[in-house]
Amino acid sequence: MSFPFTLKYSAQDFPAGLVVFLVAIPLCLGIAIASGAPPVSGLIAGIVGGLVVASLSGSALSVSGPAAGLTVIVLGAINALGFEKMMMATVLAGVMQLVFGYLKLGKIGSYVPASVIKGMLAAIGLILILNQLPTAFGIPDGALPESLSPAAWVQAISPLAMVITLVSLGILWLWDSPAGQRLGYLRRIPAALMAVVVAIGIDRLSVLVQAPSVLNSEQYVQLPGLDGPAAFLGQLQGPALSGLLDPAVYMTALTIALIASLETLLSLEAVDKIDPYKRHSPPHRELKAQGVGNLVCGMIGGLPLTAVIVRSSANVQAGGRTRLAGFIHGALLLVSVMFFAFMLEWIPLACLAAILLHTGFKLARPGMMVSLYRSGLKRFAPFATTVVVIMMTDLLKGVAVGVLCGLFFMLRSNHRSVMSFNKSGHHCLLRIHKDISFLSRERLRQYLDLVPENSYLIIDAGSAGYIDPDIFEDIDNFMASSRERNITVELKAFNGVTATFAPVAEKPLKAA
Incomplete structure (x- = not known):
């Protein structure tokens, strides 16, 4: 040696x-x-x-x-x-x-x-x-x-x-x-x-x-x-x-x-x-x-x-x-x-x-604490949570809770930025900006509920690398119900495919 x-x-x-x-x-x-x-x-x-x-x-x-x-x-x-x-x-x-x-x-x-x-x-x-x-x-x-x-x-x-x-x-x-x-x-x-x-x-x-x-x-x-x-x-x-x-x-x-x-x-x-x-x-x-x-x-x-x-x-x-x-x-x-x-x-x-x-x-150092406070809640909250839990319990529990708090703010931030919705009259655009998981189902449903009758909706997934199957299921359910509301849905770049789904016109009822 x-x-x-x-x-x-x-x-x-x-x-x-x-x-x-x-x-x-x-x-x-x-x-x-x-x-x-x-x-x-x-x-x-x-x-x-x-x-x-x-x-x-x-x-x-x-x-x-x-x-x-x-x-x-x-x-x-x-x-x-x-x-x-x-x-x-x-x-x-x-x-x-x-x-x-x-x-x-x-x-x-x-x-x-x-x-x-x-x-x-x-x-x-x-x-x-x-x-x-x-x-x-x-x-x-x-x-x-x-x-x-x-x-x-x-x-x-x-x-x-x-x-x-x-x-x-x-x-x-x-x-x-x-x-x-x-x-x-x-x-x-x-x-x-x-x-x-x-x-x-x-x-x-x-x-x-x-x-x-x-x-x-x-x-x-x-x-x-x-x-x-x-x-x-x-x-x-x-x-x-x-x-x-x-x-x-x-x-x-x-x-x-x-x-x-x-x-x-x-x-x-x-x-x-x-x-x-x-x-x-x-x-x-x-x-x-x-x-x-x-x-x-x-x-x-x-x-x-x-x-x-x-x-x-x-x-x-x-x-x-x-x-x-x-x-x-x-x-x-x-x-x-x-x-x-x-x-x-x-x-x-x-x-x-x-x-x-x-x-x-x-x-x-007090200066470090003030700096974290000024940097925003998503940094200060995990810091403060870690300090309080360690002081009240022990070090390992404090670090674990602090990491969970940090994950919460990360998921929250990701949840808010994963998609956006814009509406102009009867034209709507739902854009998926990044990989999307089942955690965003509730926000997706909220956006889809904003689509009015007799409108044209574009769902653009060109920036998304991964789309959770649960998200596909919610979109399929929406398209199935959109026919009754006369909503045309255009899917862009879903698994590399772009397609438009228009409602089928209903036959007029015969007079009695």
């Missing part, structure tokens, strides 16, 4: 891999914590995404790891099934993705309306924001009463955690804003890394000056027992085999496989668009690579992974050229977990919550 990487562009790939590694650390940890999983599971997913998926993928610049888009699914699965069964669902999802790849279903993303995809991402963003607000304000689990009264919020808030959250959000906003262009070389440092460094600095300073508000041990990243390679290997765990007998595991696996595949394919398209060399990534091969990655993650205790646009775009911006950059990012994650885990435990959870709040806001 040939070496999966080229060293020809290593001068560009090594620095890019370092940048992606620095971006990935806070995201891996934050997504794992938001998912209710052990923090190390997010790091494992990042390692597998770099070492395994990058080796098998056909994309030069795409980078894989745990994704915010799966946070809601994983959190629900862990709460309902437990972490070990969720891992089995991840294994099964990987197998499903492999099947998707071999069945060449890599174009599945193109069959989902863009408005539904945006609705899915917006709903994920909103849920992410709601879930991270307590952590952002330093409220530990169970500290806030169920009443969620303003007084309870104020009493439970940690001032230092709130300061760290606000400062971190300020840094993330500054890096993304036009004003950030003035930072010069400082802006080359990834925003997430800068937020982590500043947050650690604020926390350490508060301890040194003995500030009245300090963080407790529960408000930091916790990676217990990671004091070397052997300890890290000891933390790897396998899935619960009993999950194979649980129907809920299979439904969770299907949900993960569908959403992870969809997010991967969308990320792949986005990365290809920003690739300076305009290379095309094979989607079927990417699904296979993601399937192997999720299979491995589920077997060793990692979160489900996808191709991630945040890390991939960081790779592009850092000048990455080949898959070697993604592999390097995975290797650096592995080294950091094995030898420098104690440094990761300095990171305040409030800083990671700020990073996820910023990510959630970008997924649910």
